[in-house]
Amino acid sequence: MAGFVDTTVKEIDDRLRDLKEEVARLEAARSALTGGRRGPGRPRAARSSTSRTRATPTRRSSGRRPGRPRGRSRGGTRANQALELVRSTPGITIPQIAEKMGIEPNYLYRVMPRLATDGQVKREGQGWHPAG
DSSP, X not given: OHHHHHXXXXXXXXXXXXXXXXXXHHHHHXXXXXXSSOSXXXXXXXXXXXXXXXXOHHHHSTTSOTTOOTTOOTTTHXXXXXXXXXXXXXXXXXXXXXXXXXXXXXXXXHHHHHHHHTTSEEEETTEEEEOO
């Protein structure tokens, strides 16, 4: 009986591992189709570690202002700037928004879908339009 249980648990663990890999592949494919990610490149974990190494030590250290949420600075100012550009130039693409803002487009590939989820913008083809 113990052998049966051990074998069954191992089979379940193997199947779960396979399913996790398949979920990761499907999520990557979905993101590539919907524009959630920039496309081929470094995985998310590698990208976040590089941004950590670029941050100044004082910004990440205990010198952080108390009461300020971690990870967001100045209340989404760049998201607001991107939203204003979409409102003033319907159909604008992420690379065009980044160029006008003077930033790298990879930041906007995270911000724009979030604005779409919030119902502030919508995507039509490669361009972004104000919602409503």
